[in-house]
Amino acid sequence: MQNTLDLLSQVLFVALMAMLLYVLYRRFIAMLSKGKITGEYARVVELTRPEIGQLLLTVETTVETHCTVAWAKERAADIQCLPGVSQHVIDTGLDVPEEVRLDFGNQVIRRRVAG
Known part of the structure; x- marks a missing residue:
């Protein structure tokens, strides 16, 4: 038992x-x-530095969206991404950023600058 x-x-x-x-x-x-987080997401295809003082950003989205590109504490640029693949040239002035923060509202992407 x-x-x-x-x-x-x-x-x-x-x-x-x-x-x-x-x-x-x-x-x-x-x-x-x-x-x-739900909704549509953007994809950063390419982020390069074609010339000193410029960034070339290629973004692919399925809907039109707003993006804030920040590369320093006080430096930022606002861009409007259209559906499909869109390219944007961003003037960074004398800054040479190594890392960029992209804020699409529903997602934040941090990416190193190539080139």
Whole structure:
């Protein structure tokens, strides 16, 4: 009889732990999907420096969207991206940025400048 109770308590303990893990897993998944961004996303095709003081940005989107391109704490430019592939030449002045932050409203992309 003692062995049967030990086995039964072990089975109940394992079942309880499995239920606890399942509940924690469900809460973790709910936490990850809470506030999930939905909508259309832009894709940065290319970001190069054709000349000193300029950036060439190529963006592909499915909808018209606004983008803020920032490369220094106080330096930024606003561009309007059209559906499809669009190219933009951005004047950076005397700055030579190595990394650029692109804010599309529903997504933020950080990209190193090639070239």
